[in-house]
Amino acid sequence: xxxxxxxxxAWCKGCGICAEFCPPKVLDIVREKVVLKDMDKCTKxxxxxxxxxxxxxxxxxxxxxx
Amino acid sequence: MADIMASNLIxxxxxxDKLPHIWCQGCGHGVLMRAAAQAILNxxxxxxxxCIVSGIxxxxxxxxxMNYNTLHTTHGRAIxxxxxxxxxxxxxxxxxxxxxxxxxxxxxxxxxxxxxxxIGITTIVFNNSIYGMTGGQxxxxxxxxxxxxxxxxxxxxxxxxxxxxxxxxGASYVARTTAYHVPQAIKIFEKAxxxxxxxxxxxxxxxxxxxxxxxxxxxxxxxxxWMKDNSIDFKTAEKMTADEIKDKIITGEYKNAPAPxxxxxxQKEVIDKxxxxxAI
Ligand SMILES: Cc1ncc(C[n+]2csc(CCOP(=O)(O)OP(=O)(O)O)c2C)c(N)n1
Ligand code: SF4
Ligand code: SF4
Numbered sequence: 001x002x003x004x005x006x007x008x009x010a011w012c013k014g015c016g017i018c019a020e021f022c023p024p025k026v027l028d029i030v031r032e033k034v035v036l037k038d039m040d041k042c043t044k045x046x047x048x049x050x051x052x053x054x055x056x057x058x059x060x061x062x063x064x065x066x
Numbered sequence: 067m068a069d070i071m072a073s074n075l076i077x078x079x080x081x082x083d084k085l086p087h088i089w090c091q092g093c094g095h096g097v098l099m100r101a102a103a104q105a106i107l108n109x110x111x112x113x114x115x116x117c118i119v120s121g122i123x124x125x126x127x128x129x130x131x132m133n134y135n136t137l138h139t140t141h142g143r144a145i146x147x148x149x150x151x152x153x154x155x156x157x158x159x160x161x162x163x164x165x166x167x168x169x170x171x172x173x174x175x176x177x178x179x180x181x182x183x184x185i186g187i188t189t190i191v192f193n194n195s196i197y198g199m200t201g202g203q204x205x206x207x208x209x210x211x212x213x214x215x216x217x218x219x220x221x222x223x224x225x226x227x228x229x230x231x232x233x234x235x236g237a238s239y240v241a242r243t244t245a246y247h248v249p250q251a252i253k254i255f256e257k258a259x260x261x262x263x264x265x266x267x268x269x270x271x272x273x274x275x276x277x278x279x280x281x282x283x284x285x286x287x288x289x290x291x292w293m294k295d296n297s298i299d300f301k302t303a304e305k306m307t308a309d310e311i312k313d314k315i316i317t318g319e320y321k322n323a324p325a326p327x328x329x330x331x332x333q334k335e336v337i338d339k340x341x342x343x344x345a346i
Pocket of ligand 2: 011018029052092
């Protein structure tokens, strides 16, 4: 099971809520859209997913083959 | 579906072809709607047995996005329509999503009487202390002296405390949460959904576009910070003075007192008697 942070840029309205309350501060807003600055420091806590008003950011659990 | 980039929760419970929603950048309504969808999923209701009803307002757009049986009705009448649905089909889980204007101003009478009957409806008020959709008029939950387009000198009316109003009117489950406190919101929504009678959740939302701007409460992030920094739970509030809690958002469970539900009483005391041919 691998967890990845996914961003749907088309749905992001750039409010900045996710970035502000991200505990390790790995998100940033660039030209009104969220960007992940540092994948390695993201703990996949999914607090961004809980608070995003637009469902534009989420943590996905993928089954890893093999 | 496969090409839509969204979490499992969103794919499962939303009409993804209707997304992104129309709400403004950072509107708290989106956060609360997602939390409600998570709670509906968590309690394991059969989706075919869920019916979400709303009135008119930004908040009342919510059911349009949610993939359940949904009814978007007229301003202030969500609870009246929901009462009809529940009486006709008591087996449904009827949920009202409404605004502070929709529920407490034009719809205030329906609100108190549904509470008085303790009818099995879960009412989630997306309370942003303003009429968002129509451009920022003050509502019954606008704090005193705050400004609105209809109160340029400040609102001189007292504020409804929706928890106290619901409690005094007879609701059996009453709670308050905010768009910042999402894990708490999900838990509270779950309990509200599982209560058999009338449940009310005063869910504090943020309208950065009108309330935030009019009252210098800032943008979406600042409004969320404000909820974070100014919320205390009911137990802590009990030990504080009136002055100390004046501008606070008091969150948590206000009342959890299961009581006989209206449709069940109606079945037993009226329908069953009529069917048996009991003479009056
Ligand atoms: C009978 C009637 N009166 C007035 C209106 C205009 N109107 C539409 S939405 C609304 C208020 C919405 O405020 P609220 O319920 O708090 O929801 P919000 O938009 O803030 O989420 C009003 C007054 C209407 N649509 N119908
Ligand atoms: S909270 Fe959502 S909409 Fe707001 S900036 Fe982050 S991803 Fe974009
Ligand atoms: S006007 Fe206010 S309540 Fe309506 S969508 Fe915009 S921020 Fe939300």
